[in-house]
Amino acid sequence: MLNQKRNPSNSFSEVIKALQAEAKQSLEDGFIYFKEDLKTKTKGTVIVPTRKIKSGVAVVCPVVISKEGKDNEKALQAYKEEIKNCQKCSLGKTRTNFVFGEGNPGAKLVFIGEAPGADEDEQGRPFVGRSGQLLTKIIESIGFKREDVFIINILKCRPPNNRAPEPEEVEVCIPYLYKQLEIIKPKIICTLGNPSTQTLLNTKEGITKLRGRALDWNGIEVVATFHPSACLRNPAYKVDVWKDVKFLRKEYDRLCGSSN
Numbered sequence: 677m678l679n680q681k682r683n684p685s686n687s688f689s690e691v692i693k694a695l696q697a698e699a700k701q702s703l704e705d706g707f708i709y710f711k712e713d714l715k716t717k718t719k720g721t722v723i724v725p726t727r728k729i730k731s732g733v734a735v736v737c738p739v740v741i742s743k744e745g746k747d748n749e750k751a752l753q754a755y756k757e758e759i760k761n762c763q764k765c766s767l768g769k770t771r772t773n774f775v776f777g778e779g780n781p782g783a784k785l786v787f788i789g790e791a792p793g794a795d796e797d798e799q800g801r802p803f804v805g806r807s808g809q810l811l812t813k814i815i816e817s818i819g820f821k822r823e824d825v826f827i828i829n830i831l832k833c834r835p836p837n838n839r840a841p842e843p844e845e846v847e848v849c850i851p852y853l854y855k856q857l858e859i860i861k862p863k864i865i866c867t868l869g870n871p872s873t874q875t876l877l878n879t880k881e882g883i884t885k886l887r888g889r890a891l892d893w894n895g896i897e898v899v900a901t902f903h904p905s906a907c908l909r910n911p912a913y914k915v916d917v918w919k920d921v922k923f924l925r926k927e928y929d930r931l932c933g934s935s936n
């Protein structure tokens with residue numbers, strides 16, 4: 677596709693057709709066309725997007741599991757064994773799988789979502805459905821791979837019909853998240869959406885006010901942004917998410933050094 681676009685012997689209409697097909701596919705894939713990431717040139721009714729990577733954002737860092745990471749891996753594994761058969765609330769009876777969370781045990785960056793959905797419940801892994809695919813793209817848009825970071829939810833079990841978590845469920849489940857964070861010791865946390873942000877920070881303040889700036893949880897920096905599922909419902913949120921995750925990456929580099 678790129679070669680086809682660059683080949684000077686292609687006619688203008690061939691190039692436009694190729695770009696239209698790419699744009700259609702990208703929209704179907706839920707690709708993040710962030711406003712600031714693109715220069716948009718208009719030719720008649722055809723919009724030709726040109727990707728523009730801002731310097732310092734799309735730096736791909738290798739996953740290196742440090743000695744500390746290996747120790748964390750053992751501790752997390754042991755903790756998962758200890759809690760995976762939890763029956764402290766009624767979700768223990770309705771779940772298919774306990775979704776512990778996954779990623780780099782030595783991660784300096786942790787993403788926190790709300791609760792597993794149907795796909796996550798089925799596979800026992802966090803963020804693997806449609807919003808998970810978008811989250812993976814968001815993570816990659818700031819130069820990480822999904823395996824570089826750790827992804828956890830506030831609740832480990834799926835609430836039936838994806839209803840919001842009940843306060844009693846959060847109360848019994850949140851200590852699991854605290855313990856996971858104690859083991860991983862991230863330098864920075866990104867909360868996704870209102871429920872995870874409000875629960876972690878113990879506030880009633882809404883995501884619109886909290887997003888995109890440095891917050892604090894027990895000495896660990898927190899950056900909140902909209903949940904990927906909100907972006908799927910309303911793609912306009914992607915612009916704000918892009919701003920927030922660029923800030924997240926800047927803060928990560930400041931706290932961890934850009935080569936970490």
Ligand code: URA
Nearest residue numbers: 789790791792802803
């Ligand atoms: N939404 C979440 O908050 N977490 C998941 O794991 C999937 C969807």
